[in-house]
Amino acid sequence: MFDLTNLSVHFGPATALREASLTIRPGDRLGIVGESGSGKSMLALCLMGMAPEAATLSGTLTIDGRDMAEATERDWQALRARRVAMIFQEPMAALNPLSRVGDTVMDPLRLHLGLSKQAARARALDLFAEVGIPDPAARLRQFPHELSGGQRQRVLIALALACDPDLLIADEPTTALDANVALRITDLLVRLSAERNMALLFISHDLAAVARATSDIAVMYGGDIVERGPTRAVLDSPAHPYTRGLLGARPSATSLPRDANGKRARLPTIPGTVPGMAELPKGCRFAGRCPVELPHCASERPALTKPGPDRSAICHVLSQEVSA
Amino acid sequence: MAYFLFRRTLGFVLTLLAVSVVVFAVMNILPGDPALTILGLDATEDALAALREQFGLNDPLLSRYFSWVGNALTGDFGTSHSFRVPVSELIAERLPMTISLAVAGMIFTVILALIMGIGAAANHRKAGDWGVMFLSQLGIAVPAFWLSMLLVLLFAVKLRWLPPGGFPGWSDPVAAMRALILPTVALGLVQSSVLARVTRSSALEVMRQDFVRTARATGFSRQRVLWRHVLPNALVPIVTIVGMQFAALVTGTIVIENVFYLPGLGRLIFQSIANRDLPTVQALVMLFAAIVVTANFIVDLLYVVIDPRLKARA
Numbered sequence: 001m002f003d004l005t006n007l008s009v010h011f012g013p014a015t016a017l018r019e020a021s022l023t024i025r026p027g028d029r030l031g032i033v034g035e036s037g038s039g040k041s042m043l044a045l046c047l048m049g050m051a052p053e054a055a056t057l058s059g060t061l062t063i064d065g066r067d068m069a070e071a072t073e074r075d076w077q078a079l080r081a082r083r084v085a086m087i088f089q090e091p092m093a094a095l096n097p098l099s100r101v102g103d104t105v106m107d108p109l110r111l112h113l114g115l116s117k118q119a120a121r122a123r124a125l126d127l128f129a130e131v132g133i134p135d136p137a138a139r140l141r142q143f144p145h146e147l148s149g150g151q152r153q154r155v156l157i158a159l160a161l162a163c164d165p166d167l168l169i170a171d172e173p174t175t176a177l178d179a180n181v182a183l184r185i186t187d188l189l190v191r192l193s194a195e196r197n198m199a200l201l202f203i204s205h206d207l208a209a210v211a212r213a214t215s216d217i218a219v220m221y222g223g224d225i226v227e228r229g230p231t232r233a234v235l236d237s238p239a240h241p242y243t244r245g246l247l248g249a250r251p252s253a254t255s256l257p258r259d260a261n262g263k264r265a266r267l268p269t270i271p272g273t274v275p276g277m278a279e280l281p282k283g284c285r286f287a288g289r290c291p292v293e294l295p296h297c298a299s300e301r302p303a304l305t306k307p308g309p310d311r312s313a314i315c316h317v318l319s320q321e322v323s324a
Numbered sequence: 325m326a327y328f329l330f331r332r333t334l335g336f337v338l339t340l341l342a343v344s345v346v347v348f349a350v351m352n353i354l355p356g357d358p359a360l361t362i363l364g365l366d367a368t369e370d371a372l373a374a375l376r377e378q379f380g381l382n383d384p385l386l387s388r389y390f391s392w393v394g395n396a397l398t399g400d401f402g403t404s405h406s407f408r409v410p411v412s413e414l415i416a417e418r419l420p421m422t423i424s425l426a427v428a429g430m431i432f433t434v435i436l437a438l439i440m441g442i443g444a445a446a447n448h449r450k451a452g453d454w455g456v457m458f459l460s461q462l463g464i465a466v467p468a469f470w471l472s473m474l475l476v477l478l479f480a481v482k483l484r485w486l487p488p489g490g491f492p493g494w495s496d497p498v499a500a501m502r503a504l505i506l507p508t509v510a511l512g513l514v515q516s517s518v519l520a521r522v523t524r525s526s527a528l529e530v531m532r533q534d535f536v537r538t539a540r541a542t543g544f545s546r547q548r549v550l551w552r553h554v555l556p557n558a559l560v561p562i563v564t565i566v567g568m569q570f571a572a573l574v575t576g577t578i579v580i581e582n583v584f585y586l587p588g589l590g591r592l593i594f595q596s597i598a599n600r601d602l603p604t605v606q607a608l609v610m611l612f613a614a615i616v617v618t619a620n621f622i623v624d625l626l627y628v629v630i631d632p633r634l635k636a637r638a
Contacts, residue, residue, distance in 0.1 A: 048541055050537070050540060050541065073546070074545075076543075077543045077544070077545055078543070079543070080540070080541055080542065080543035081541070081542045081543035082543065085541065085542075086541045088534055088537065088538060088541075090534055093533060093534035093535060094534040094535055094537070094538045095535055095538065096535045096538075096539070096553050096556075096557065097535070097557070097631070097632075097633060098556045098557055098630065098631060098632065099553075099556075107542070107544075107552075108542050108543065108544075111544070111548075112543060143632045143633070145632070145633050145636065146636075156538070159538070159542060160541075162542075163543075
């Protein structure tokens with residue numbers, strides 16, 4: 001079990017992640033959505049013990065009850081791959097181009113699990129088959145540049161699964177892939193999570209992929225988790241103004257009204273851009289771009305409110321409605 | 325792949341041929357009469373003419389070129405004017421010395437440079453990195469012959485740990501290696517300073533790439549990530565520089581062998597130039613050039629061994 005309590009990440013005066021709290025249990029499928037710079041990748045790196053050296057962390061992160069505050073790089077090395085594994089956005093760049101993909105996948109099997117070369121090879125073949133790579137024996141001997149993007153992502157998933165982790169973090173696993181390949185990879189991750197009772201942390205800005213892959217969702221903006229809840233409930237009736245804006249900005253073939261000339265209206269967007277880490281407002285991070293902003297939003301931090309069963313959000317407008 | 329090999333081999337042969345033309349032309353256009361040098365200023369015109377005839381200096385340039393190349397291909401580089409023995413014998417006698425020195429220099433250069441360069445990259449913007457950058461700057465700035473003298477003064481004259489020069493031959497391997505230590509360091513230090521910097525910047529570039537993050541995420545130690553993932557991917561620029569440096573090391577032996585009194589090709593070429601020993605100089609220049617061209621040829625082949633993507637394109 002992975003437990004974050006008020007975890008913050010600072011770079012000098014700038015804040016990349018502010019008091020994030022999350023619990024991930026075996027078999028959980030949690031989605032994290034947000035724009036780039038919202039802190040979602042930072043959250044993932046903290047779970048891997050791979051936050052940049054320049055970052056200062058506060059708050060607590062416990063893994064199976066063990067406080068990781070004092071953990072050394074060596075302690076983390078023992079956890080990576082075995083307890084928590086991660087796959088990254090660019091399958092092209094994420095594999096060593098000079099190493100046969102079979103060797104890449106066999107490396108952790110031999111080093112971490114101490115398997116013999118034959119045993120590691122047999123295990124790699126099983127893994128390739130499990131993640132749906134056709135003709136695994138031939139693929140083992142190939143180099144990354146000889147595989148398609150989807151195949152490479154499957155190799156990376158096989159690598160992440162090699163030491164049977166409890167938690168798989170997928171950081172934008174489908175962003176660089178074709179739409180139909182992306183769907184298949186998403187379904188593969190869901191299937192693996194269910195079959196292995198492995199928790200899945202699915203990070204994406206693609207709401208459709210998150211809806212497909214996860215049962216719970218956390219929406220992030222400017223380093224805050226602004227809204228949490230069951231995926232279906234949050235996407236059907238978003239509570240936080242940012243989540244509403246994010247859902248409104250989703251393109252759809254039918255949802256946009258036509259004007260008098262039969263042209264479709266422009267896609268609604270959230271006005272403005274995400275400010276830099278150092279320029280974020282002190283109170284609610286969304287202040288300045290929020291359509292329903294109150295005078296004290298920019299200066300006071302909103303408290304946690306419960307807009308529905310199993311749901312939470314941080315927003316002054318919502319807390320007013322709830323208390324009213 | 326076969327086409328790539330054929331193209332590179334053809335290029336290799338053509339380059340050597342071009343080098344032979346240039347070497348021959350330069351040597352035979354240079355002023356200075358070998359006959360006059362050998363017989364001295366008092367020699368009679370008849371004696372000079374006879375010697376020129378004997379050396380074949382009166383034949384047309386083209387036929388002299390072809391007979392030189394033809395003989396050279398069979399290992400016959402003519403007879404040395406000053407030593408009065410076949411040039412091939414002179415070379416055979418001294419080649420092991422120079423090859424030993426150049427190879428030792430190369431090994432020293434590569435090992436030192438990789439450790440320093442990878443170490444600096446691993447400690448980017450920390451004390452270790454600054455230290456390597458400072459030392460390598462110093463290493464590049466120091467001339468090899470001056471460094472040689474400092475090394476001799478310290479380790480041979482003052483501390484008396486190592487011999488100041490000379491070479492006992494490989495029949496006593498320990499003595500031979502001891503004799504090679506100072507020349508190797510003097511020869512390799514400048515080159516390893518350059519190579520350490522190349523290694524550092526190449527490794528830093530690779531360390532920014534995603535697959536290094538993947539390797540870390542797979543729980544490998546920093547050392548393993550560096551040597552197993554970063555170094556191989558940083559090798560292409562390193563091997564390019566090593567190829568060029570091997571040429572510099574081979575030619576660098578000319579200075580080092582003279583400073584340390586080592587009986588190698590470097591000293592031989594120096595003496596032969598002073599003696600206007602045309603066949604010897606010509607053969608040695610050709611040999612040095614051939615070593616350089618061969619080193620570059622090997623580097624070209626190594627690229628394909630290192631990077632499978634190049635093989636697909638080749």
